[in-house]
Amino acid sequence: ETGVTQSPTHLIKTRGQQVTLRCSSQSGHNTVSWYQQALGQGPQFIFQYYREEENGRGNFPPRFSGLQFPNYSSELNVNALELDDSALYLCASSLVPGEGDGTDTQYFGPGTRLTVL
């Protein structure tokens, strides 16, 4: 069974640039969620994708956007980068909402460390 993978591992950008982060879900999972984890903090929910549609969003501005592809992989795009966007970005995959044991248990990838200078 293949776990959740993310690329790249690390990324350095400057203010105002745009970035794309990628995630491949665990085999058998078709729902992907993205989280931002600032240094010393717990992860914060950005949004979730199911059937290639956004299926819930946290308190993040529109410059954070995403995509999900037919193979269930996903991208997180951030435009007009700000210094405060520096964080570990985590992707998590899960089964269809409400299926399995119904807990929507999420399995996380290793994350992408984004540094904005």
Next chain:
Amino acid sequence: AQSVTQLGSHVSVSEGALVLLRCNYSSSVPPYLFWYVQYPNQGLQLLLKYTSAATLVKGINGFEAEFKKSETSFHLTKPSAHMSDAAEYFCAVIKPSNTGKLIFGQGTTLQVKP
């Protein structure tokens, strides 16, 4: 609104001692609860989850947690700490059918001294 409070940002124990990491939640409906562990420069690994099937939940690496509705708590314990348990631990809550929005606590760093 749901929230999670982890009491104690840092916990230090000696190898072989009891580990107790505290988590209290707030939720308008019975939630699902999770504990995740994060090793340095890694993602989150699921330790255990509460799904309302049993109040005492056993997880990986000898950890367990007990759901206490009356105390709105879900504390994580391990009878005997090992050096490899040193990591960051996160308690998280999800409201059933809430579009996968996990709410995390601030985390507790566990230090294990030889």
